[in-house]
Amino acid sequence: MIRHSTGGLILAVSILLLPWIAVQPQLAPPAGGGADKYLHMFCFAGLAFIGLWTVRTLRARAVVLAFLLLLGAGIEWLQASVPGRQGSWGDLAADAAGLLLALILLRCWPTARDMLSREGD
Secondary structure, three states, X not given: OEOOHHHHHXXXXXXXXXXXXXXXXHHOOOOOXXXXXXXXXXXXXXXXXXXXXXXXXXXXXXXXXXXXXXXXXXXXXXXXXXXXXXXXXXXXXHHHHHHHXXXXXXXXXXXXXXXXXXHOO
């Protein structure tokens, strides 16, 4: 099921650390300007990209995406109970957007790779 053990290790460490980081008040991203939404989107896009790259089957990929979405929801729930942090539906939507971005990038990757390799010819 796991194709790349390095990707699996990176994903596992990230999944273990992310909830702890997310509830640290001193690590809260700056409010305003949407910076926190971009942080959520790119963080979850990276996690999803690694997770989708790491597993082989469509079913395993669906499990990775569902787990990451549940992780995002769990983090928002935890943040709602921590003084100095707050949970947000907008943050969860940004997490989901990151998952979608990873799907799009992986879908387009073969085309982009082919275009880049032909450019040098």
